[in-house]
Amino acid sequence: MKAIEVENLIKRYGSANVLNGINLTVEKGEVFGFVGHNGAGKSTFIHTLTGITRKSSGSFSILGTPGGELDRVKKKIGVMPDIANLYQHMRGIDFLRYMGNLAGDMRTKRSYEELLEEVGLKGAGGKKIKSYSFGMKKKISIAQALLGDPELIILDEPTSGLDPESAIVVRKMVTRLQEEGKTIFLTSHNLDEIEKVSDRVGILTDGVIKKLGTPRELKAQAEGGVQLAVRTKPVLTAEVVNELKEKSGLNLAFVETKREFTLLQLPSDDELPRLTRALLDGGVDLYEVKVEERSLEDVFMNA
Amino acid sequence: MIHILKREFTDSIKSIRAILIILFITFVSYKSALFLKENPFLISELGKEGIKAGDVYSAGLSLIVFIFGFLFVFAISHDIVNSETEMKTMRLLVTKTSRPQVMFGKLLGATLFWVVTISVSYAIISLISQVWNGEEYLRTLIFLFYIICLAVFISTIVPKTKLTMFLGILLGIALPILGSVSMIIDKWYLVPFKYILPFYYLDQSFGYVLIPLAIGIIFFLMSVLIMERRDL
Numbered sequence: 413m414k415a416i417e418v419e420n421l422i423k424r425y426g427s428a429n430v431l432n433g434i435n436l437t438v439e440k441g442e443v444f445g446f447v448g449h450n451g452a453g454k455s456t457f458i459h460t461l462t463g464i465t466r467k468s469s470g471s472f473s474i475l476g477t478p479g480g481e482l483d484r485v486k487k488k489i490g491v492m493p494d495i496a497n498l499y500q501h502m503r504g505i506d507f508l509r510y511m512g513n514l515a516g517d518m519r520t521k522r523s524y525e526e527l528l529e530e531v532g533l534k535g536a537g538g539k540k541i542k543s544y545s546f547g548m549k550k551k552i553s554i555a556q557a558l559l560g561d562p563e564l565i566i567l568d569e570p571t572s573g574l575d576p577e578s579a580i581v582v583r584k585m586v587t588r589l590q591e592e593g594k595t596i597f598l599t600s601h602n603l604d605e606i607e608k609v610s611d612r613v614g615i616l617t618d619g620v621i622k623k624l625g626t627p628r629e630l631k632a633q634a635e636g637g638v639q640l641a642v643r644t645k646p647v648l649t650a651e652v653v654n655e656l657k658e659k660s661g662l663n664l665a666f667v668e669t670k671r672e673f674t675l676l677q678l679p680s681d682d683e684l685p686r687l688t689r690a691l692l693d694g695g696v697d698l699y700e701v702k703v704e705e706r707s708l709e710d711v712f713m714n715a
Numbered sequence: 716m717i718h719i720l721k722r723e724f725t726d727s728i729k730s731i732r733a734i735l736i737i738l739f740i741t742f743v744s745y746k747s748a749l750f751l752k753e754n755p756f757l758i759s760e761l762g763k764e765g766i767k768a769g770d771v772y773s774a775g776l777s778l779i780v781f782i783f784g785f786l787f788v789f790a791i792s793h794d795i796v797n798s799e800t801e802m803k804t805m806r807l808l809v810t811k812t813s814r815p816q817v818m819f820g821k822l823l824g825a826t827l828f829w830v831v832t833i834s835v836s837y838a839i840i841s842l843i844s845q846v847w848n849g850e851e852y853l854r855t856l857i858f859l860f861y862i863i864c865l866a867v868f869i870s871t872i873v874p875k876t877k878l879t880m881f882l883g884i885l886l887g888i889a890l891p892i893l894g895s896v897s898m899i900i901d902k903w904y905l906v907p908f909k910y911i912l913p914f915y916y917l918d919q920s921f922g923y924v925l926i927p928l929a930i931g932i933i934f935f936l937m938s939v940l941i942m943e944r945r946d947l
Contacts, residue, residue: 459806462810463814464810486810494803510718511811515811
């Protein structure tokens with residue numbers, strides 16, 4: 413049984429397709445990161461999966477239950493939709509208790525306080541939510557998603573707007589939840605964070621998943637091959653690189669010079685020995701070579 | 716559902732508007748019952764007209780509810796659904812439970828508030844008169860249930876709370892007038908009000924109260940259907 417299975421999901425607002433035929437499978441126990449530009453459809457996708465909005469066409473199932481019978485599995489899903497959805501007039505602890513009751517989570521008051529402490533809101537349970545800072549609202553929104561011991565946790569940008577320390581707490585929590593066997597589906601604008609916590613990543617552009625795979629696979633797919641930073645004497649210029657290219661037949665490209673380093677591009681790191689030989693044959697002394705790993709950001713920008 | 720019911724009930728009962736309405740209804744019930752107790756000749760005179768003593772004692776309360784019921788219910792419950800959709804808290808609720816459960820919880824919470832309010836008033840009347848007019852009690856509750864269902868319906872189809880507040884005041888004044896006038900004046904344009912509003916049925920024998928009860932349920936079921944299809 414898959415945690416999430418989506419087939420040709422379309423969500424239309426008027427004549428505009430916000431989700432334009434999404435196909436996706438998320439395995440149980442997986443941390444799946446969903447990234448995309450603002451307005452790409454990430455939140456709409458979450459809203460459609462969680463019953464906040466209705467799909468226009470296509471199909472999906474959550475924990476093996478078809479989307480049309482979603483009510484049957486709602487207690488097994490924890491959702492953090494957005495901080496705008498909180499009851500501002502309630503005290504933090506009352507809000508959690510109310511949400512807990514709805515989720516079938518009948519824990520003690522002490523246990524709610526422990527949950528608040530876990531998300532970094534120790535001692536804030538007695539205050540009204542309207543007095544909370546943005547970060548605190550985000551944290552209590554995450555806390556309510558964890559109520560009821562859900563199997564699948566869906567978090568919409570859980571760390572945006574959080575200070576680095578709180579973001580680390582959330583990341584550690586995601587890792588811990590995965591270790592407990594939970595499936596996590598999260599969206600974020602922070603690609604570094606997505607890369608750190610996700611087993612697989614989907615890049616959503618204009619309502620379609622353009623790239624899908626593990627962070628490593630995606631980076632390997634990135635266009636432009638391998639980028640190298642070489643420290644040589646003399647420092648390489650574009651002219652010298654062109655000369656080397658002609659002489660060696662290497663598919664080498666000059667990118668830029670950064671102080672004593674020259675950035676070069678090769679189709680793959682298999683060409684590195686040939687480049688080394690070509691440099692030495694060309695009378696260039698090689699002191700250092702660093703392979704600059706492609707980031708998820710490069711993948712995202714090319715999606 | 717039970718937790719939404721409890722939340723709706725406690726939110727209703729804690730509001731200033733609700734407290735004022737409870738005080739007003741209770742005060743009128745108490746004073747009118749006390750007045751009748753101190754003037755027994757009025758009861759014997761009305762008794763000669765075939766009116767039961769229990770009806771006389773609860774008449775003050777019934778009159779208040781039938782005149783101001785729409786206004787009172789709309790004052791408390793005009794935003795029963797759309798406040799949650801406007802504030803987007805409905806999104807949170809529907810991720811935890813089903814939409815019909817949310818709607819049932821809200822309806823029952825609001826109904827419970829009025830059951831408690833009216834029961835307290837009837838308890839005060841019965842303490843003074845030693846009579847509990849069960850038929851009139853149920854008639855009053857069904858009348859209020861009809862209005863709650865209408866408030867839920869309006870709050871579901873109108874997304875803005877400010878607009879439902881305005882509509883609530885407008886309808887709270889207009890509907891009792893239209894309902895009463897339609898019972899007296901036989902004009903074609905008043906016929907819908909005669910048969911859709913509960914006033915005509917409440918003036919008939921007790922069995923007729925099932926009709927406003929059914930209309931109220933239809934309003935509510937339409938609200939659930941609309942909510943089921945809506946993007947929140």
